[in-house]
Amino acid sequence: MSASEISTKRVQKRKIEDKSSSRRKKVKRAHRTIDELPWKTIVKPREAGIDGDDGILELEEIEGVEVVYEETGAGRVIKFNVIEDQEVPINDDLEPEEGKEVARTPIPPNLNVEEVTAFDSAELLPAWHKFSLHPQLLKALHSKGFNEPTPIQAAALIPAMGDRDVVGVAQTGSGKTLAYGLPILHYLLSQPRPVPGAKRHVRALILAPTRELALQVSSHLNACLNDIDNSAIISTDDPTTTSKNNGKAEKGRGKQKHVESHAIKPPPHVSVASIVGGMSAQKQRRILDRGVDVLVATPGRLWDIMEEAKLIFREDQIDEGLQSGDEQEDSKEEIKDGLQTFVFSATLSKDLQRNVKRRSRPKSAGKYKRRDAKPASTLVFLSSIDGIRRLMPLMELLNVKAFPLHSQLEQRQRLKNLDRFTTTPNAVLLATDIAARGLDIAAVDHVIHYQVPRSADSYVHRNGRTARAMRKGFSLLMCAPDERRVLRALLGNLSRHDEIPEISIELNLLDKLKYRVQLARKIETSHHKIKKANHERNWMRETAAAMEIELDSDYLSDDDEEKPSTQKRKAKDSKNAALKAELKHLLSLPLIARGVSAKYITSGSRPIVDDLITGQTHEKLVGLKKVEAGSSLVAPKKKKKQPMKEEFEEWAAIGAED
Numbered sequence: 001m002s003a004s005e006i007s008t009k010r011v012q013k014r015k016i017e018d019k020s021s022s023r024r025k026k027v028k029r030a031h032r033t034i035d036e037l038p039w040k041t042i043v044k045p046r047e048a049g050i051d052g053d054d055g056i057l058e059l060e061e062i063e064g065v066e067v068v069y070e071e072t073g074a075g076r077v078i079k080f081n082v083i084e085d086q087e088v089p090i091n092d093d094l095e096p097e098e099g100k101e102v103a104r105t106p107i108p109p110n111l112n113v114e115e116v117t118a119f120d121s122a123e124l125l126p127a128w129h130k131f132s133l134h135p136q137l138l139k140a141l142h143s144k145g146f147n148e149p150t151p152i153q154a155a156a157l158i159p160a161m162g163d164r165d166v167v168g169v170a171q172t173g174s175g176k177t178l179a180y181g182l183p184i185l186h187y188l189l190s191q192p193r194p195v196p197g198a199k200r201h202v203r204a205l206i207l208a209p210t211r212e213l214a215l216q217v218s219s220h221l222n223a224c225l226n227d228i229d230n231s232a233i234i235s236t237d238d239p240t241t242t243s244k245n246n247g248k249a250e251k252g253r254g255k256q257k258h259v260e261s262h263a264i265k266p267p268p269h270v271s272v273a274s275i276v277g278g279m280s281a282q283k284q285r286r287i288l289d290r291g292v293d294v295l296v297a298t299p300g301r302l303w304d305i306m307e308e309a310k311l312i313f314r315e316d317q318i319d320e321g322l323q324s325g326d327e328q329e330d331s332k333e334e335i336k337d338g339l340q341t342f343v344f345s346a347t348l349s350k351d352l353q354r355n356v357k358r359r360s361r362p363k364s365a366g367k368y369k370r371r372d373a374k375p376a377s378t379l380v381f382l383s384s385i386d387g388i389r390r391l392m393p394l395m396e397l398l399n400v401k402a403f404p405l406h407s408q409l410e411q412r413q414r415l416k417n418l419d420r421f422t423t424t425p426n427a428v429l430l431a432t433d434i435a436a437r438g439l440d441i442a443a444v445d446h447v448i449h450y451q452v453p454r455s456a457d458s459y460v461h462r463n464g465r466t467a468r469a470m471r472k473g474f475s476l477l478m479c480a481p482d483e484r485r486v487l488r489a490l491l492g493n494l495s496r497h498d499e500i501p502e503i504s505i506e507l508n509l510l511d512k513l514k515y516r517v518q519l520a521r522k523i524e525t526s527h528h529k530i531k532k533a534n535h536e537r538n539w540m541r542e543t544a545a546a547m548e549i550e551l552d553s554d555y556l557s558d559d560d561e562e563k564p565s566t567q568k569r570k571a572k573d574s575k576n577a578a579l580k581a582e583l584k585h586l587l588s589l590p591l592i593a594r595g596v597s598a599k600y601i602t603s604g605s606r607p608i609v610d611d612l613i614t615g616q617t618h619e620k621l622v623g624l625k626k627v628e629a630g631s632s633l634v635a636p637k638k639k640k641k642q643p644m645k646e647e648f649e650e651w652a653a654i655g656a657e658d
């Protein structure tokens, strides 16, 4: 029996039941464990941000649960009774027997559920029209203001929607998520709605290389679906009479109602969930048990859950297996019929290319480059966590709003820092390469490689955090003289035989900056020493106390280098205070003297002349207009008789030199 047949039968049964009396009824169902309860995921408003709810990414709620404690011979046992106060059609003869399952999501009697589907894409989104996407996706694209597909989307959609496997290689930030996400959602939305109560099986699997990316992909796809489910309409009688999302109800053939959030909500047509490491495995298992259509996962956590439960991914359970992210490998040796595979990345390593060739019928979706302008925040990449730890206090002393992101932070803290970084203007994120792949932070203006990346791939992915979604970006690589060889090798791997252009720095400015940083470093080093000495002394004391031994008086002496005398400490404190005051004063001064505009060639604030020669100036630079130097000199010569004599002579003299 097909899903739609089941659905029709259920509806018919409801119709029969409705002929009998209908009244409110309390239905009580007993559950043994918390996990069995019918938790409902709350769709969080996207604007809420991570910070606003203390780093919680997904919330679940439950209503009407009675907790019952029972004393048994084996001890105290907890039971949960779910009490549902439902308007259920009740025929006294058909009343459910005690303990019998009642449909979890009640279907209103005599109602069919049908979404509103019309969207005039020819008129409203002409650039998307030819792809014939599901109207509700078009609606979501429209509400996001995505008026045209990015080139990778335009190149990928047709083959992907035509059941082809697709390999998409496109620059970072070019919209790859929707390039494979839209075909998945389109396919699933075009299938009949799942029968309420029936368990969903994973129909699309998206693998992403990092936790943050997996969460981001899942929220990106959910955002496309949220718009959809909010506009669902329940129509009576005949689904074909369902009117459009313009809210006009057809008269005569049946009544229609908008499903308000407080009204009975149908289960989502398509559900997307993520399972990633670092977050509650129990909850994620619960999500899987409940069933999900699109699963976005990091390979590690997916593997753990699969190993443990041996449950989810038998080949025959995956209707449509999809992969994304960077170089995730298909674990199956052969392509199964009906399995469609997408591989999307900004880089395509040799290994992956070989894999893809062996297993599928790839169709390259295109490459492109684009940039434009927008000043904002800076993402600084370091190769070590220690480096980040040492830089953080320096940043604070220099009044830079910096946040760390590395693998030794708890997942919640990582997400919180990421959120703070995105919401704080001109902030700096000090990150290891865990932030290099896939993170889509709209307004990263600068990427700085504080340390040379270890591989060409890292270089590409790090850079990809800026210049996203048609914005402009800027990447700076810091390289010591002895690292030039490494850098050249790295560029060679990228088949870039030209050097990265060097950034010219004005020494006057550099000196000022350097002095400020040196001051901050002095203060930080002194703080660090004091902290370290205190820490060691405390450790020694605590260990001695724990071992019940007495410490040699040397360790406690005031003469000890580690523990300076009060006098020495006071001297140090006042030296530090003076350094801090000096730094504070310097930081309050502008780097370029007041009254000097940085916009004029003569200001000396930046090497504009060099920029002019290399053609790297901004068009809007004040006082800058491209003219032939000679032509402006020749012009006055022609006006021989007009100006005063001396003026003419002056021009002539310059002209002659020329």
Ligand SMILES: Nc1ncnc2c1ncn2[C@@H]1O[C@H](COP(=O)(O)OP(=O)(O)OP(=O)(O)O)[C@@H](O)[C@H]1O
Residues within 6 Å of the ligand: 145, 146, 147, 148, 149, 150, 153, 170, 171, 172, 173, 174, 175, 176, 177, 178, 345, 346, 437, 438, 439, 440, 442, 464, 465, 468, 469
């Ligand atoms: N058609 C579109 N029009 C405008 N913006 C879009 C469009 N499609 C996607 N975007 C936006 O572009 C940004 C980058 O998209 P996405 O994260 O999918 O890039 P990506 O190619 O996967 O990057 P990466 O390789 O770094 O993972 C996102 O903010 C996304 O919302």
